[in-house]
Amino acid sequence: MSTSTVQNRPAGTPAVRPAAGSGVNFLRTLHAEWIKFTTLRSTWILLATTVVVMVGIGLLGGWGVGSGLEELAAEGQDPAAVGLDPQLLYMMTTGGIDFGQLIIGSLGVLLIASEYSTGMIRSTMTAVPDRLSPLFAKALVIALVAAVVGVVSSFATYFLMQPILAQYGQEFGLDVENLVPSMLLSGVYLALASLIALALGALMRNSAGGIVALVVLFLIVPMVLGFIQLDWIQDTLPYLPSNAGRQLLALQIADGDLTQLQGGLVMAAWSAVLLAAAAVVIKRRDV
Template structure:
């Protein structure tokens, strides 16, 4: 790193400081340091991993047990709604809980700075205001993506010894299985960006997390109960429903494709981040 020399008025000695002023890479480095030095970061990431793996393993064990019991009793497991193909969904089976946990981390990443007043120091150090927001977005998206991919593959490999005891183990050659596990990272990255934008807009940790839960979990459930055609037509375009197409192993006719679902979820994140950028730029801190 290049430096420039400053003359100290008291000692006459020259002190070095970084040349070139503040830039995005330095803002990114600062946000990475803040992110990795908070204990809550590691707790929430570990909880996300545990939720993904734990729910996936529990689901795999439950399906395998149901299949074995049906075989022992001579019943058709499909009549009870249990099919061997359900096992293929278990590597990403914990995504509903993971999105809320990693989303909470995204909200806290920025809303906590507003609640503690530390945002003033951040904006003073980086006067353009947008660099810290986009640096936080890059950090949380990258970490969420890695967490999703690692969790999915960890779930898959830990499932196999469990399923082997029931003769239900399966390989990575299952159609669309590997893309689904890889795209779980994209799903969690987009969910975390949406959460970060909500935290920036609301500037309140509790409010941001409640809004995230409502948008990703409550709203799809409630609207799904309302049997009006226009509401049912709009349901696939909610962020969690659209993003779920990224993880689908089979796409039914008339549903959003994997690409379309990903683009819809990305549009939600982009619009909310754009709104957060405008508000960050014009509103007092």
């Protein structure tokens, strides 16, 4: 309160003080971001689509492998001879992660890029002048939701797949080595993917541009570099975010591959670096 305000206040009038606990803080910012996130119809559509796609692809994959194994057994053929490993069934619990990451990633991009498109970002930054709190609040919201979606989708795939596999005598239990950790870590994978997507949305400030950048980074770049048979390029492939992140889901680690911890740390480093870049851009650029 300025000196002139104090001098102009009528005698005997008590000074107006802010109410205890009022003002902007991170918890209030987080609550506001949660409200914005949960009240948009597109949020629920994309979340439902992510679950349906992940579960659907896993079930289709389980049905395909199970029926294939039954046909080979009926013909007396060795599945290994035709490249059909029965352990592929275990991987189907997280088989839809490649498509799921793109859908949940699109939600991460839209979470911030749509505010730039509509101009709502001005209201957000006016309400929270430090600018970084909204970014970190959005990051926490999308990461937690993505983690839950990943875990729920993986376990739903497992339980729904067992009756299908039972027709072929291929059902399996949760005691398969590393199966439960893999399904739990699918949530970590989607959380990190959503953070990368959020950062891309903040950097691009455009929904379409952010989603395209996400697809390029997670899908196109690994595919293209995989065709380039140069040693130094092949040596970098394991450190791309999607390739490193998939090690979190691996049931067995081959010699020379990144471990689950290493793969998770590499993907976490991608998300941290991109979020840091997004924070710098948000802090310095005009809205």
